Amino acid sequence: MDKFERWRTLLERIRDVFCNGNRAELARRIGKDASYVNRLFYPPTKIGAKRIGPEIMEACSRSFPLPIGFWEMNPKEVFPHGAPEGWSVTSMAPMSSQSGDRAETNEPVTSPLARIDFSKIRRLHRDEILRLEGAWIEAAGRLGIDVLAASKKRQIPMGIDLK
Incomplete structure (x- = not known):
């Protein structure tokens, strides 16, 4: 797998883990046009396909809690159990205690x-x-x-x- 294919696979992982597989949501979160982001997922030989480069990598690194060295990682090792603990799949805000009041759950409140x-x-x-x-x-x-x-x-x- 060449680096561009690996990067595309890593971007697919971001899309699946943090955006419920939704390309439009990924585009919104990284501040890019949805049609442009959609073309990042085209097969490399398809007309109009775009390659992932530093600008997209930076936008993703700013928008999602990616581990250090994410873009050099093996896609099979990235987020094997879904989103990192404390992060919602549908919003990038840390998950709130939706099942009840924090006082009832005795969860520590941290910033x-x-x-x-x-x-x-x-x-x-x-x-x-x-x-x-x-x-x-x-x-x-x-x-x-x-x-x-x-x-x-x-x-x-x-x-x-x-x-």
């Missing part, structure tokens, strides 16, 4: 931010940081979590000042 490598975020371009902040605010809103209004000096939760 999802504890799983984020902030040193990598600090290296992002300002526009990418704003996009990430927007995604966090949107996810918080969907979960019914109040979001503080922005002040003149904006500050992202991890302490990166945006002036």
Whole structure:
């Protein structure tokens, strides 16, 4: 299997594990046009087929909780038991305690931010940081979590000042 076939197989795994096999959902999550993403799955000899390259790999790495070295992994070894623990297949927010109140389940409450490598975020371009902040605010809103209004000096939760 050449690298492009391996990458396509890994992208199929992302689609299946995190998007219920839905190509349109994959496109939405990585911020790409659905028709373009659809062509990434064409057989290499089909007219209009697209190869997976650094841009798609980066978009997936930003949008999904992929392990370090994911794109070099053997597709058979990737997510053998489905989505990583604590992640929903239908949304990229950590799973909430849908079966009941946290107080009743005695689950520890931890911040999802504890799983984020902030040193990598600090290296992002300002526009990418704003996009990430927007995604966090949107996810918080969907979960019914109040979001503080922005002040003149904006500050992202991890302490990166945006002036």
